[in-house]
Amino acid sequence: MSNLLELHNISKSFGALTALRNLSFHIGEGEVVGLLGDNGAGKSTTVNLISGIHKPTDGYLSVDGRKTLFTCRSDSADAGIETIYQHTALVDSLSITRNIFMGRELTDRFGFLRQAEMREIAMEVLQNAVHISGIDSPDTLVGNLSGGQKQAVAIARAVYFKKRVLLLDEPTSALSVRETEALLNQVLKLKAENVSSVLVTHNIYHAYQVCDRFVIMSHGTKVFDVAKADTTINQLTDYVVLT
């Protein structure tokens, strides 16, 4: 089985600063990977690299075993990768429907929106693909939703557009305990549908709940790569803190 996404010896420098050194890891089909590390370990740079915002200085990415180069966001989106950032995912002043279809609107050939159709799909996605409590209408403005509900809408969007990998950047940092549970369950549910996820976080406990494998970064490179069965939460903590 070829891996869905692979990073091969990737380095990235910004001028004199080396953010990533010789980083290699992979994400399998339907696998949940926890990308762990303390602040400044290079997690965000890695996310930006995978989502096409940064280009590697050295090394390359491959999707389904084929070497690729992401030069912009839409390249990674075309490859089926959706990055869900904590704060930049949605537009508060637009409705849920318009957010789900933002940039990918269903239109007639003159570019006019097929509103009824989009609304219906949004309703269906909200009710079936992700179960979000407390949202009764796809016309609700996203600004009126809680942090967890917002993330659920962002995930619903990725699910509807059939993404294969979700990159979740610090997904739990602004969520309540209950919302965190709901989000982690969502990740597991997507895994059952063969959607891979990468949880980028420094909350080891949240990652430990759902991840199949852990990649721990420190000073811009990978220091540990281990399956959940072969490790303990204490060992993971040691690696994050001590390396």
Next chain:
Amino acid sequence: MTPILADSAAPRSRTQRQSILKQIMGMPAGAIFLVFMALQIVCIAGALLYPNEFRYLSPQNLTILMKAVPVLGCLALGAGVLMIAGEFDLSIGSVYTFTAVLMASLVGAGVSAFVAAPLGILAGVLIGLLNGQITIRFGLPSFIVTLGGLLFWRGAVLLYNGAVQVRFDPEPVFTSLFSGTFLGINAAFIWIVLFVVGFHFLLHRHRFGNHVFATGGNRGAAEAIGINTNRVKLIAFAIAGGMAAVAGILATARVGSVQPGQGAGLELQAIAACVIGGLSLRGGRGSIIGIFLGVLLIHTITDVLLLLRAPGFYLDMFIATLIVLAAIFNHLIERRGVA
């Protein structure tokens, strides 16, 4: 599927039971609509009670109102789209004058008005694109760039034409098309209504409008999803410039001449109309019908104060109060939206 539908129907029937007042308040331009209607009711009642003292409903007054609205309306529509995209254009008042002078002098030189008017609009669009290019290329606040534009094009009018008025003598067909009367309604007013309908569909029913709201509402999110926000902003700048030129055409066709100083202050009135109409100064919020109601409200108040023979400075003070009240109100709504 059926039980889910029944589920989601429940809260909607609850909202249906809300009072009509609350429903209107909940709509994008609901509050401004209520204020506008209240003012109309007061004015009409006053006109019926005192037909000789307060001639609000007289045909002359209604004609004056219909002639006054379109110019500010066109400026505000363009400025409003740009504001929703998250940028300002302070140069539209000067562009309005510059393109009008350009058009009138072309006609004076023997060019057909039907050629000169599109050239004027083209000039407006190009100036808008230039404002947008400078703003985006150098990452500057559009406020500063277009403040430069305001002074530059005001100066350009004087350089090109001097401080004298330009006569505008187009073909009679052109005049009747833009300032004639059709079915008892002023032609310019019909134009502005058409523009409002067109802009409504563009902004609220078209993909481009969705991108405008996304760009102004959260630029990072719009870019992350693959919307070219620079392109959206450039087009919005072009619309603002083009609509300034259209306003110039309507004003010039009505008056038959251009005064080099006529556009001063109009850009601020246009932005005021937008704010009164519910647009956020931070972008991403607002509606076309709100902008239009904002324009109507400014002109109704102006008209009422004139009918009451109030001194001119009352006018500025009234509009000023209205702007600040509207801004406070919008801010409260936004805060409620975020909470």
